[in-house]
Amino acid sequence: MKTALAFLLAARRCEIDDLERLALSCELVQAVSELVHQLQRERGASNVFLASDGARFGAQREAQLDASRAAEAEVRAWLDRPELGGERAGASVLGGARLFTRIALALHALDALPEVRADVAAQRCRPDAATARYSEIVGALLALVFDAADVAVDPEVSRLLVALFNLMQGKEFAGQERALGAASFAAGHPAADAVQAIQYLVEAQSQCFRRFEAFCGVEVLRQWQALQSIMPLAELERLRRVLLASGPGAPLDSARAEGWFACCSQRLDQLHEVEVALARGLGEACARKIAATRDEARNQASLLQALSAASEPRAPLEMLMGGELADEAVPARTAPGAERVEAPGAEPLGPRLGRSIVDLLHAQSQRLQAMSDELDAARAALEERKLIERAKGLLMSCRGLSEDEAYRLLRQTAMSQGRRLAEVAGATLALADVLARP
Template sequence: MNTKRHPRMTATATAAEFLMASRQCEIRNLEYFLQMGRLVQSVGNLVHGLQRERGATNLYLGSGCQRFARERTAMVKENDQLAATFRQALADIQEDLTTHPVSSPLLGHIASALHSLDQLPGLRQRVNDQEASVSEATEWFCDSIHQLITVVFEAAETVAEPSIAGLLVAMVHVMNGKEYCGQERAAGSAGFSSGHFDNALSRRMMHLVEAQERCFEVFVGFASEESLSLWQALRAHPRELEIERMRQMAVSVGPYKSLDKDMADRWFNLMTERMDDLKKIEDSVESAFHHRCVERYTEARHSLAHQETLLASLEQRHASTAPVLVVCDNGVEAGAADAWAGECVGQQSGRSIFDLVQEQTRRLRQMSEELQSAKEALEDRRTQEKAVLLLMEHRNISNDEAHRLLRKLAMDQGKRLPEVARALVSMAGVLS
């Protein structure tokens, strides 16, 4: 076998530097999400506060400003503090947010959420002056809550660590499910307080129940063990049977049969208890998210320190070893790892660095594969929202009607909802 010497290469040092840079980049991302955890927590608390204020405002306006005045005043004060906490969390992470390479959609939704919150004092004043209707107030609260939840959704889109991304997916869907629960509380309160449910209100109730179930189905797939236990306890609570019984009344009695109006208070209280339990589940997911970020950050720091120590040891041990690259007669390099040998690092060091690079590559590939399911769940949600908007625009129908139509198309075609939504969005793209 003929051999020949190649000039000394500098690839080893470059490989080591980029290997360290990869770990350091991972650590910076984890630091970013440790800070993001505070923002996510502040969003969840503010959303819950706004949901409570929405319920109190509806009852206040619906009673001619005779009921829930004191409770609403207390909620306003509490929510002002929660909004201040949210703004402070944004200020603390603003520099990282504005320099993160994939934060543009997230920043846009944060801007929308802040703009919506800026309108809150004016709405409250109009409520105090009895100039705002129940529907107007409800629409504002729903829109603002949607903007805030979307902030968490977009945050999840920027995660590269699968276990962290999965927990944010769980968080987004339990928050969305709780919001649909709040809207169902409002719809049911309107029907029971009036003594009947017309067809439109009954259909809305069915839509909101189905929307909750879809959200919670995704949540279960990504939730932490503790939050799953809380979810199972919620489902087993005797309250759920009473809620289901009242739901059946709402969708089956019809507009021509009267209901006991006193049931409105019972319905409101039951659904409020349910939302409070959902908030406990949400808090559990947020806690798991924080602990996982800390855990992964600690692991990454230890791994970086270990690699730095190993590389320093290898360089010191083999600094005097002259690297030789052996090439076979057939032109194939003998030992691919020898290609990593370079200046001040011997062949054994080169092989060790090559092993580290291979290990890092395998780990990143595995993370990417695990991350795919979380990304698919987020993309399914985004695509369904696009499909609903398209149906609303082209059919001139409401949001609820668009959701019902999308579900009907899925059932008629025997396909999953995301598949039908993707087909609609793709078709719209071709036709536009």
């Protein structure tokens, strides 16, 4: 019969298994982060190319295609790992069904890339259409990162994933701003609704970066602050004012297209430096957590083995442990041919060992509860984003608003009522039936 001890050690094994699966998911997140960055660069170059009728950025765009394809190959290589195949594939990553569904959607989006690239090369689409198609692909990849963060089981790793998602999302808004501004400058006049869209993108970036700062950790925050001091923010703000001061159809100096693109690209590359550091920190955090949990499990097993030997349990402890923990425990000493006769009412593992197990169970329970509380705090930011995105979608479908119009309506309502944006989003969703009525 299995004892409390056996299940206590099995719980440790489950923690290690979960962390190993989380580490595997974090490898995918790192590869996706690089692919998103390269697609953002490709989108920007494509917009200048299209807006200038092929006169600018032709060579840069061709060079960028190679970088994007290399990053995509890295993601697909991760997906071809042997452990992700077969009937037990879902057990290889956390949230298997959910994450694999998101991967399928991301792959479906990536399959559209060859057609998008062909249309851009032949100049068969407008800059705004190309931006929308690239953004849809990037959005599918970001959703994959979001789900990886949402199913993470370790508080420290979960916080880093939340930080990374918000950094990537803010960087994506910055990339869309670059594409929109580059197209406007290259065309010699603002694109339709460009001013309104850029205002929305600037505010959305600010929101994402604030959430990133709240979860990224001290070391990454220090790097972030150092990079901000050398980012071309003053030049970007000056060019933004030129764009925002232009009305529909107002002339813009097309020679500023490359300056705008270079300024935004420098900032995006610097944001990517933080992104890379954060992604690398994810892998290091997972490795550190796995090593620490293994050490704790070995120490726990050794302690209980020693107590078991002192208490002369009726069954050798290594039979109760199983797996790698048993291999590393000290074998129980029993005299050859010796038999133990239990007194009526005696504790199966002895009073000293029984008390030690109760203490360990209590400590483990408290630790897991603390982890759960930390996870809830990290996921609260993700839940708020879900509410806001759903509320925006509801307003877009029921009121015929654009995404930035829906966001501005939610934000203005929150400011006028002195409420948090997430609260207004929740109240909006509660009125879904009313809003849907003709």
